[in-house]
Amino acid sequence: METLAEQYQQVSKQKSRIQRYNKALKQALIFSGGLIVLLLGYLIFIEHFTPLFGRWPEVQQSLQSAQEENRYLKAQMDSLYRVNDMLLELSPYYTGVFYEVQIGAFEHFDLANYKDDLVKMNIDYNGPLDQYTLGKFRDLKKALAFQKDIQQMGIQDAFVVAKVDGERVTVKEALREAKRLQQGRQESLEKNPT
Incomplete structure (x- = not known):
């Protein structure tokens, strides 16, 4: 129990x-x-x-459309940069990196009276010397090719000068600045892809 x-x-x-x-x-x-x-x-x-997985075709199509527009806009930006460079080359103002071919520097030779008629000739008044240059190139290779042509025309002392924002610098400094500007442009494109 x-x-x-x-x-x-x-x-x-x-x-x-x-x-x-x-x-x-x-x-x-x-x-x-x-x-x-x-x-x-x-x-x-x-x-x-519509459930999310049912929207995948729409999402995929939207992504492809955005990528196509992105490619188009990048091409447009590149085209605008090229046009801008061309306009700057033709402009009397200096911004960025340029190369010119100097054909002479004279102390007692003044072409100021002819400056209006010599539209494509640039005259730099630096100290006692008046420096005469031809051309305005963004690309060093083009400037060197032009220098060679000028030398073949008989001006053997012609040489390439470099300018950054209108100030004379060495070609090496100009190349370094051009590289820096190109990297900045590339970074800008990468940061702002559209």
């Missing part, structure tokens, strides 16, 4: 077990209810909206 204490202990264990089962059952019901609400919400959503 079991004593009252033993019966109480068994009832207490069964009560504890039932409480654990009830707790697990509540958690399962809450989880199931949450899952059912989530599934119902998804069903309502797809009834009114």
